[in-house]
Amino acid sequence: MSSKHFICQRKGVSLDDAEMLHDLWSQYAEGFLKQHNINEDNVKSRSDLKDIVQKMELIGAKIEIKKAKCSSIVGTRGIIIMDSKNMLTLVNLAGRVIHLPKIDCVFEMSIGNLTLLVFGKFLTMRIADRCVKTYKNVLSHEL
Numbered sequence: 001m002s003s004k005h006f007i008c009q010r011k012g013v014s015l016d017d018a019e020m021l022h023d024l025w026s027q028y029a030e031g032f033l034k035q036h037n038i039n040e041d042n043v044k045s046r047s048d049l050k051d052i053v054q055k056m057e058l059i060g061a062k063i064e065i066k067k068a069k070c071s072s073i074v075g076t077r078g079i080i081i082m083d084s085k086n087m088l089t090l091v092n093l094a095g096r097v098i099h100l101p102k103i104d105c106v107f108e109m110s111i112g113n114l115t116l117l118v119f120g121k122f123l124t125m126r127i128a129d130r131c132v133k134t135y136k137n138v139l140s141h142e143l
Helices: 015-035 047-053
Strands: 062-068 077-083 087-089 097-103 105-112 114-120
Touching: 015 077, 015 087, 047 062, 047 114
Parallel strands: none
Antiparallel strands: 062 077, 062 105, 077 087, 087 097, 105 114
């Protein structure tokens, strides 16, 4: 099987399909946060929040790039349709498929009334590996 089967075409995924995926993801994410007892009241006091969010499935999440070494991608918004080890594939609001690197980026993600900043360097592994990995507590993060 050639690698061409895994490449998303630029106009191969519609924005409507991505919106349906986001609706499903929103239900999943709210349930995930409830399962880990995270809400608006205790989100700032949870020291394990970083570890919990890293274990979430991101396909279907709406994100915005808040900070990046490459300034041309800052402000890019979209819905994640594919998550690989080092790249995120998004459908932007114009319906175009975009491939973005995870490393050296800071993503903003909203779940219900919560808005979270996620550092891409902590996501640079396959989701199957992220779910079982334990993390060291790091106090500061830089790009």
